[in-house]
Amino acid sequence: MAAAATSHLVSSPACRRHRRTLTNHRLSQNPVARIPVAPLKGAAAGPLKRLQLRAAVSQNTAVDQQATAFKHCFSKSRDGFLYCEDVKVEDVMESVERRPFYLYSKRQITRNVEAYREALEGLEGAVIGYAIKANNNLKILEHLRGLGCGAVLVSGNELRLALRAGFDPTRCIFNGNGKLLEDLVLAAQAGVFVNVDSEFDLENIVAAARIAGKKVNVLLRINPDVDPQVHPYVATGNKNSKFGIRNEKLQWFLDAVKSHPNELKLVGAHCHLGSTITKVDIFRDAAALMVNYIDLIREQGFEVNYLNIGGGLGIDYYHTGAVLPMPRDLIDTVRELVLSRNLKLIIEPGRSLIANTCCLVNRVTGVKTNGTKNFIVIDGSMAELIRPSLYDAYQVNKHNNIICSLSYKIDL
Numbered sequence: 001m002a003a004a005a006t007s008h009l010v011s012s013p014a015c016r017r018h019r020r021t022l023t024n025h026r027l028s029q030n031p032v033a034r035i036p037v038a039p040l041k042g043a044a045a046g047p048l049k050r051l052q053l054r055a056a057v058s059q060n061t062a063v064d065q066q067a068t069a070f071k072h073c074f075s076k077s078r079d080g081f082l083y084c085e086d087v088k089v090e091d092v093m094e095s096v097e098r099r100p101f102y103l104y105s106k107r108q109i110t111r112n113v114e115a116y117r118e119a120l121e122g123l124e125g126a127v128i129g130y131a132i133k134a135n136n137n138l139k140i141l142e143h144l145r146g147l148g149c150g151a152v153l154v155s156g157n158e159l160r161l162a163l164r165a166g167f168d169p170t171r172c173i174f175n176g177n178g179k180l181l182e183d184l185v186l187a188a189q190a191g192v193f194v195n196v197d198s199e200f201d202l203e204n205i206v207a208a209a210r211i212a213g214k215k216v217n218v219l220l221r222i223n224p225d226v227d228p229q230v231h232p233y234v235a236t237g238n239k240n241s242k243f244g245i246r247n248e249k250l251q252w253f254l255d256a257v258k259s260h261p262n263e264l265k266l267v268g269a270h271c272h273l274g275s276t277i278t279k280v281d282i283f284r285d286a287a288a289l290m291v292n293y294i295d296l297i298r299e300q301g302f303e304v305n306y307l308n309i310g311g312g313l314g315i316d317y318y319h320t321g322a323v324l325p326m327p328r329d330l331i332d333t334v335r336e337l338v339l340s341r342n343l344k345l346i347i348e349p350g351r352s353l354i355a356n357t358c359c360l361v362n363r364v365t366g367v368k369t370n371g372t373k374n375f376i377v378i379d380g381s382m383a384e385l386i387r388p389s390l391y392d393a394y395q396v397n398k399h400n401n402i403i404c405s406l407s408y409k410i411d412l
């Protein structure tokens, strides 16, 4: 459900200027610098070539984050009630057919996309690929498609949903380390980009291309081994991650792609570091490594034009006025690298496009006590929002005569 509303925004306190100097320690996390390329197995032909990393992690990564106040679409008004933009949430509660319900601000979604779009100005051909796992509500997908977003998919059903929402397949990327053959066939037929995640994934993509009778545009998802400095559960681009190809096996994959010219066209490289990232210089570290992989790939005759740096921008979970990087901070930190190689940038934001646009609206059913503790009982439960009860995930609650949780509909 998307609420129509006009602007009524609360801003966090003005952001501090934030500077951070990168130390050298991350250099040691990149195994390409010291591990020889694994010998080829299986994939045909091509001279065995030792890949050497010519990029160090970024030397000068001090990032001047924009002093842009973070915007919220939910606010407590002077009358004491919660508003979404200028719509009183209680009025919406009275008018809906069923409760509890999720209330979204369409305007906030638009503002979030615009922040990325403006940040990407000057980067021709850039794609904002919305990571559908963040929220797969069809109305929201249609709205994001209408705003020009592409879609990032991790299952056949997400792919079907994206096609139903009308996303341009050439702006969609099929990700994941367990893609099924039948879903890859659909991806090949639809003409979406597919990320290669492993040796068996590559085999399945080749098989899917043959079944569909279509060449698949692929990106190599390379594990850059950069530590995103986030909770281990959402760190996906370090050496122990289950995602992506080991960067020291890049040559093996290049030879494998070369040996399937009728099935595969290599168009770019991808990485995704993790989620809830609040230090954007980490993206620069990854991009510095990635553009050097792209140099190596191009040297071997591949015409790769896309650099996909994934998603992961942190959000204001706690509403404490924390200094948070904005889309412009993220894009500015990789801009020069992207331009220096004449690349088209793909980004894959999920939660940073949707999390601050939504609340779960519950009505208080009654209040009870066990003698020592009082309980406010509401009409919502873990069926609507499982994360807090499942693993103690943090939620912001706003009270008037309603309880409201700024929430993420689907767990990442």
Ligand SMILES: Cc1ncc(COP(=O)(O)O)c(C=O)c1O
Binding pocket: 131, 134, 152, 175, 236, 272, 274, 275, 276, 310, 311, 312, 313, 348, 349, 350, 351, 352, 412
């Ligand atoms: C490959 C990939 N891209 C994008 C995302 C979206 O990340 P976020 O919601 O942190 O922006 C994820 C999240 O898991 C992901 O795995």
